Amino acid sequence: MSSGTRPAALLVLEDGRVFRGQAYGAEGETFGEAVFATGMTGYQETLTDPSYHRQVVIQTAPHIGNTGVNDEDPESRRIWVAGYVVRDPARRPSNWRARRSLDDDLRADGVVGISGIDTRALTRHLRERGAMRVGISTVESDPDALRERVLASPSMVGAALVDEVTTPDAYVVPALGEKRFTVAAIDLGIKAMTPHRMAERGIEVHVLPSTTTLEEVLALDPDGVFMSNGPGDPEPLRHAVGVLQGVLRAGKPFFGICLGNQVFGRALGFGTYKLPYGHRGINQPVQDRLTGKVEVTAHNHGFAVQWPADRLDGAVETEFGRAEVSHVCLNDNVVEGLSLSDESGTVKAFSVQYHPEAAAGPHDASYLFDRFADLMGGER
Template sequence: MSTRAAAILVLEDGRTFHGEAYGAVGETFGEGVFNTAMTGYQETLTDPSYHGQVVVQTAPQIGNTGINDEDDESDHIRVAGYVINDPSHIRSNWRSTRGLEDTLAQQGVVGICGVDTRALTRHLREHGAMRVGISSESTDVAALAERVRHSPGMEGANLVDRVTTEEKYVVGPDEPPRYTVAALDLGIKRNTPRRLAERGVETHVFPAHTGVDELLSVEPDAVFLSNGPGDPATAEVQVATTVELLRRGVPVFGICFGNQILGRALGLETFKLAYGHRGINQPVLDRHTEKVEVTAHNHGFALRMPDAAATDGGEFDPTAHLGPTPTFQTEFGEVEVSHVCLNDNVVEGLTCRDVPAFSVQYHPEAAAGPHDADYLFDRLVQLIDTHKGAHHHA
């Protein structure tokens, strides 16, 4: 095996980790975050929501299933950098076509291996996600630390424009479609239109800045607000579009970034979580069913609970989910906080009672990951059917 170049990782608070180059040799900067998933590194790497982030994998060994041609969530790797402990020396999977490290190198993604990722993750949990730099060109810690402190942070970052599609495209079922959905691409994952296609939905995917009239030009049964990267406080255009959709009575479904867009359209604020939710094992209570779902997450921001509940800096109340469902009044009638994270009481979903709109903060299209939340696509179809029925009888 070829000798690896020495590499360093420096956090903005000065904490330093030494390792070896993994992937491309070079230098990179981004927000350091950790992902607790034990599987699915290919989907993580190609998820547009990770744009601008240096991802730390907490799973001890990475690369053992290689890379295949089917599981990419977009057309290239999106992370700003990659941090692992033990790089697998072999790849073993019947679908594997190439190695992970070679793929990272080919796409110019700078990474580091041989890092104590448990210690790094614990540091980020205790001190919060922060800017980080990786270099395999120089091991000058002081110089890299200075560049880290001058690199952009995630708060106030408008990244949607960097990941959205340039041209509209369509993904449909093999059979004649039963429904049409217009999707606003804020960083959409490929598996979302596939999940919709399984339910007879033809999805028209539009660039992020598409206006209401163009979205409605395909006569959609609903509009979908996708996941995506960056600070939702910067998404003024998409919030204004969503407000207009709600005023026109168009059914709306949002996930992740789309949940935050809908929440802002309903008058809620967003805030940055200390270290975010990333992984495929987050427990969420669905207040409609009283079931706890194990769910896939990737978000560093969240909606502020309408009653300014504990997550926003107060003391965590582990019994908060046992109380009545939080509701609040908006221009569009009553809205309920339909889902909540049981780890920290973060808002994980909204349901409008008086207009046809709902959203969740997590990923029902999860792959790899649990399928507990797959029913939410069925809930969208039910919302469309109900809305159509109401209009038919009106």
């Protein structure tokens, strides 16, 4: 369908800001939290990242869809975004790996989108006002009527969404080459590349549903436990927090990313809070405080760990050991990683707020999977 024949579409933010454009993807109406992603590439991985469940993603890169959609790059079984906003969709894909157009996949998964709007103005608005609820409709032309439905839609604060995206059944990703370790990976919204990165390092990964109990985790006798990224607010995830506390008491090495980092923080006794507009995209600068190295990293999070303001450069004693901030975002000093060590100073658990699997994104943080393997090797 050419842009000239697309139906009209309407976007309304909860504060009343209105944008008009053309339909992109499925026709209909959708609601979610408006967030912007800064990556110039990797839109297929973004769309299939379960962490974007119930979010309407605005792409800051103006031209989207150039390379179409292939069958090798999806990060999960479906597109998870609630809606999609682009400025200039490609008229036709051009890539040797492309199997379909992006528009085709959006329509097939029922994802309502809008194109032809000033995404720069929309992004600047969200940076100034913060992430907020939004509605996109191809069936409603009255902004006031659509805004009423936006205001009636659920907020991301307090939303427990992991059980909606997790795997229904456990499965195993075998180690590539010689098996070195067994890891129990609790799926809070895992991306396919994550267990693959561990498999590349000789790790057999048992991916488990978010409802898995501590007893079921320990029954696998894993060399380590992993908690993945995922959508929603970490505050209501009491089951995951309780399981992780049991894992730490059992002395199992732990590695968490993204939502897993927030669950780790809460398990250690810290709070979490909502960021004004979050970190999303594949170009966020983070410093590893252990080495001083600055990494360019891939992010997708709207919540963060609340660390005592007067202890950013120090440690905090917890029930489980000595906790420290291991990584910080250089844009705003948000906590981007935690480490937990015992009385001897040996690290026994750690986490980061970003995505070291790099799908899509830079590979600066791939060493973290090696660090996890080293941690499990030390325990052995």
